[in-house]
């Protein structure tokens with residue numbers, strides 16, 4: 001009798017995990033790892049957005065100082081134009097940075113967005129134009145995150161296919177950082193931005209630009 005009882009107890013004590021229990025543990029671990037990576041990704045995305053917007057605000061402040069100092073004329077910002085439209089060259093002194101090739105590299109690095117080829121580009125249509133020409137500066141796009149681009153021009157607006165007008169994943173959770181001419185910066189979906197916000201008050205403006213989005217909702221990804 002005693003032997004039977006002992007044997008029964010030992011049998012219960014050493015019972016292993018069932019297959020279902022093992023699967024539940026594995027599933028829980030998978031969920032925990034996924035949550036960890038997901039929150040880490042969100043934190044990184046948020047940090048990138050803050051960094052990108054912060055740099056753009058610095059350029060916006062410098063742009064305001066530059067135009068005040070240059071009779072209200074915006075700096076060259078067109079591909080192939082003066083200094084190849086590298087706006088940073090003109091804004092450096094207004095950021096308290098002396099022009100040297102090393103310092104220029106540093107300022108150009110500030111134009112980098114996520115380090116995955118996204119970079120800030122400036123509006124070519126407004127190259128060397130007077131600020132007073134623009135009726136609604138708070139709606140006029142002066143700069144925007146571009147994929148491998150430096151100039152916001154006809155290519156970007158979709159006459160050729162580009163990052164903003166394709167299903168290219170955008171750098172800030174489906175959005176790009178935009179600097180408006182009044183100096184404020186926002187993260188926006190490409191489907192929320194119109195071509196008119198780039199071309200308005202320039203010779204390239206068409207009335208149809210008012211209702212044409214830069215990109216469709218399919219490209220908000």
Ligand SMILES: [Zn+2]
Nearest residue numbers: 052113145177
């Ligand atoms: Zn960005």
